[in-house]
Amino acid sequence: MQLVLEKRAERSNTIALVSPLIAIGLTIVTMTVLFAILGKNPLLALHAYFIAPLTDSYSLQEIAVKATPLVMIAIGLSLCYLANAWNIGAEGQFLIGAVAGSWIAVKTQGTDAGAWVLPAMLVLAAAAGALYALIPAICKVKFGASEILTSLMLVYVADLFLDYLVRGPWRDPQGFNFPTTAEFDPVATVPLLIEGGRLHLGSIIALLVVAAAAILLGRTIKGFEIRVVGAAPRAARFGGFNANQLIILTFAVSGALAGLAGIIEVAGPVGHLQPGISPGYGFTAIIVAFLGRLNPLGILIAGLFLALTFIGGEQAQIAMKIPLDVTKVFQGILLFYVLACDSLILYRFKLVFPNRQVARGTG
Amino acid sequence: MELVEAIILAVLAASTPLLIAATGELVTERSGVLNLGVEGMMIVGAACGFAGAWLTGSIFIGALFGIVAGTLMSLIFALMALGLAVNQVATGLALTILGIGLSGLIGAGFVGERITPAVHLAIPGLTGIPLIGRVLFGEDAFVYFSIALIIGVWWFLYRTRAGLILRACGDNHVSAHALGYPVLRIRTFAVMFGGACAGLAGAYLPLAYTPFFIPGMTAGRGWIALALVVFSSWRPGRLVVGAYLFGAVTILQLHAQGWGVGIPSQFMSALPYLATVIVLVLLSRARTGGSTAPAALGTVFVPDR
Numbered sequence: 001m002q003l004v005l006e007k008r009a010e011r012s013n014t015i016a017l018v019s020p021l022i023a024i025g026l027t028i029v030t031m032t033v034l035f036a037i038l039g040k041n042p043l044l045a046l047h048a049y050f051i052a053p054l055t056d057s058y059s060l061q062e063i064a065v066k067a068t069p070l071v072m073i074a075i076g077l078s079l080c081y082l083a084n085a086w087n088i089g090a091e092g093q094f095l096i097g098a099v100a101g102s103w104i105a106v107k108t109q110g111t112d113a114g115a116w117v118l119p120a121m122l123v124l125a126a127a128a129g130a131l132y133a134l135i136p137a138i139c140k141v142k143f144g145a146s147e148i149l150t151s152l153m154l155v156y157v158a159d160l161f162l163d164y165l166v167r168g169p170w171r172d173p174q175g176f177n178f179p180t181t182a183e184f185d186p187v188a189t190v191p192l193l194i195e196g197g198r199l200h201l202g203s204i205i206a207l208l209v210v211a212a213a214a215i216l217l218g219r220t221i222k223g224f225e226i227r228v229v230g231a232a233p234r235a236a237r238f239g240g241f242n243a244n245q246l247i248i249l250t251f252a253v254s255g256a257l258a259g260l261a262g263i264i265e266v267a268g269p270v271g272h273l274q275p276g277i278s279p280g281y282g283f284t285a286i287i288v289a290f291l292g293r294l295n296p297l298g299i300l301i302a303g304l305f306l307a308l309t310f311i312g313g314e315q316a317q318i319a320m321k322i323p324l325d326v327t328k329v330f331q332g333i334l335l336f337y338v339l340a341c342d343s344l345i346l347y348r349f350k351l352v353f354p355n356r357q358v359a360r361g362t363g
Numbered sequence: 364m365e366l367v368e369a370i371i372l373a374v375l376a377a378s379t380p381l382l383i384a385a386t387g388e389l390v391t392e393r394s395g396v397l398n399l400g401v402e403g404m405m406i407v408g409a410a411c412g413f414a415g416a417w418l419t420g421s422i423f424i425g426a427l428f429g430i431v432a433g434t435l436m437s438l439i440f441a442l443m444a445l446g447l448a449v450n451q452v453a454t455g456l457a458l459t460i461l462g463i464g465l466s467g468l469i470g471a472g473f474v475g476e477r478i479t480p481a482v483h484l485a486i487p488g489l490t491g492i493p494l495i496g497r498v499l500f501g502e503d504a505f506v507y508f509s510i511a512l513i514i515g516v517w518w519f520l521y522r523t524r525a526g527l528i529l530r531a532c533g534d535n536h537v538s539a540h541a542l543g544y545p546v547l548r549i550r551t552f553a554v555m556f557g558g559a560c561a562g563l564a565g566a567y568l569p570l571a572y573t574p575f576f577i578p579g580m581t582a583g584r585g586w587i588a589l590a591l592v593v594f595s596s597w598r599p600g601r602l603v604v605g606a607y608l609f610g611a612v613t614i615l616q617l618h619a620q621g622w623g624v625g626i627p628s629q630f631m632s633a634l635p636y637l638a639t640v641i642v643l644v645l646l647s648r649a650r651t652g653g654s655t656a657p658a659a660l661g662t663v664f665v666p667d668r
Contacts, residue, residue: 005448005665086452139640145647148399148452149590153636156583164629286456325467325578332461336443339454343447347665 005343006350019341020291020302026341027334034329040320048319049312049330059315061198063307065269068206069094069261069278071303073285075213076254078294082217084230085247089136089151090258091282092158093129097259098266099162100128102273105188106170106181117187121263129259130252132158137251141244147251155282163275170273180274190268202264209257213296226250258282279310280328287335290342306331370614371498375506376572378610380405380564382509384588385595385602386516387560392592393520394553395533397661398440399455402585403462404558405565408433410470412566413576417473422481425570426505426563433562434555436462441554445547448663459585467578474576481505481571503571505563510603512560517599529553533657536664546664561585583636590639594646596655612638 028046035042053059073090080087101121108117136151163179172182193199217223229236229243236243261281266273288306292299313327384401391398411432416425436458443454481503484490489500520526529549531539536546564584569576587609595602616631 005446007665007667088456135640139644139647143644143648145640145643146590146593149586149593150640150643152586153583153590153639156636157633160629160633164627167629168627283456283460287460290453323468323471325464325471328464329461329468330464332457332464335457335460336439336454339449339457340443340447343449347448 002352003349004352005347008346008348011345012348015341015345016293019345020293020298020338023291023334023337023341024305026337027330030333030337031326031330034326035322038322038326040322045316045320045322048316048322049309052315052319053308053311058198059311061194062311063304064203065198065200066307066310067303068200068202068268069265069281070285070288070306071206071300072209072261072264073254073258073282074288074292074299074303075209075296076250076257077285077289078292078296078299079213079217079226079250080254081289082230082294083226083243083246083250084233085137085140085250086148087133087136087151087251087254088148088286089133089153089155089282090254090285091278091280092151092155093133093255093258094262094265094278094282095155095158095162096132097125097129097262098273098277099158099165099262100259101125101263102170102181102184102266105184105267106273108188109182109185113185113187115187117185118190118267121188121267122260125259125263126256127259129262130256132259133251133255134248137248141247147247159275162273162277166274172272178274181272183272184267188267189271190264198269200264200268202261202268205260205264207300210296210300217296222249258285284310284331287331287338290335291338293342368494368497370618372502373614373617374607374610375498375502376610377613378606379506379509380567380572380584381588381591381609382603382606383505383512383567384561384564384585385591385606386509386513386599387557387564388588388592389595389597389599389602390516390520390529390560391553391557392660393533393597393657394529394550395536395657395659395662395664396444396550396554397451397455398437398444398458398554398557399452399589400436400440400458400462400585401455401557401561401588402581402583403459404433404436404561405462405581405585405588406466406579407436407462407469408562408565409568409580410466410473410565410576411562413473413476413478413569414469415566416478416570417476420478422478422570425478426566429562429566429570430559431562433558433560433565435558436562437554437558440558441551445550445554445664448665450663451661463579470576470578474578477575478570480574505567505571513599513603520599530657533659536659536662540664540666546666550664561588564588587635587639590643593656594642596646597657598655609635609638 032042035045053063077087077090101124104117104121104124135154136147139145139150140147166179166181170181172180190200190202225241226246229241229246266277270277284306288299288302292302309327309330313324316322317324384405388401408429412425412429415428416422440454440458443449444451483501483503486500490496520530528544532546532549540546565581568580591602591605594605612635616634620628620631
């Protein structure tokens, strides 16, 4: 007797709907065990992770602030993944966007440059992110080089480039030798939505991106092409859709969104360029994209949920001395469960009792 | 002469983790499975390897810890990608994200601790030979093992029936299945071998390369190992050349930083990563005539009954 996987005749819509919830449930069960192993009270730890951040307005704003880059990057990644193009270098595109936008902020520092500074920063950051993402896309389309490996390698390059700038030419002369630029001028800063709060204009931009992606995927021919190329490449070829062109397009869009997220993070919550501006947003966004089922609305919800785990992780560290790495473990486990549950949309388990004919060589 | 010898020794040391990890991944990919989680398995191997060595005082037991940790990580991958037929790219990424978190958690208590690194071979009379003595007879056990490993893998893949069957699974899983071979079981073993190698390669870093553990110390070596497999066209012989070439690039940039060439150190540090991109492009371009990758690489297989 053995348990085997069997393809369903049709994809199960029920499982498609509940699978993220099952995945989150299983993750919480696993985390409970992990907390117990670490010698922490699991109930208190889960409370610190998932409930406490929802109970005060500062943390709620902070969740929205953290969700902003996650959602923007994940929307771009979801377009890539739908088109079967594997951009996993969003972290690098995020950093390059931050660097490009910061260039304007650094060069106009202390001058009487006007209100054009911030919009120019946003545009330049998006353009730089798109160009940086086009490197792996073009290497893929022109030469057939694996976009997975090239896009990932460029993350390390971007990280080192940023490090060079803030330790070298862009370092704040009054910064006590810390590797950081000077604080950006007010015209180079993303405005806050509530005076004295944390919520900033970037969150509105993220919502607009979600809406735009929903329209693109649900209401336009381009969106249809992206979905067909990914789901049925052969049908797409018969339909005359150009898969290479879509790889270029989706990489450029996702790079632009990651770059935009980068400058919004730097010119918003951080306020200056420094190493470590991202706690791995570009990688966490991969989880957000899958947890959100590559669907814009789903990504918005998933982004808020993962932002909650970032804030919860920080609070659990302060209150219960739970190491921050637990958050990463949590995110990794969550992605595993999401993928495993997704498998049940297309397949189901079946018990088989091998008889003599099929007993040979099935495994 | 002293300098040349020092550089060769450094290149060998820098290449060894790449070679071990890439050897494992080569076998995995030859069976038709693309495990992108090498970086995650390596970093967990590094943390567990150091923990094992620090707790027991034995480098050998540390290496075993690394191997077991890498294998366990690869079993998670096998369960997902083979057992549940999940997309292999996404599963590999998940494994890396999980591995980075786990290694931080496991290694947190060991940051700042030091161990005595792996001893180097010393044969009176031979190790003292100028230039080649220490290169040939003065390495640590990992270096010799990595060379034995790749020769063993070459022999297995091309000179044994089991190796032929494994390659058949990688090239056409439907045919292999039709002939009665247990495709998923063979692939599971290949994935476990890859995990064991990645764990050992990770453990090499804190056990022999630097005698301490720092979070994130693999620094993308797992990804470079993946690129090396592509570079090698899935052939063991070329893999050795590739691993030593990349080790040389790493050491070259370190030395160039030391010589005070007027280039910022960050640009030199970026060299191995940029070299990977360029090599991938050049190789893929040269190969437009026909792919040398295992034909079924990365595709899902669910046996029908």
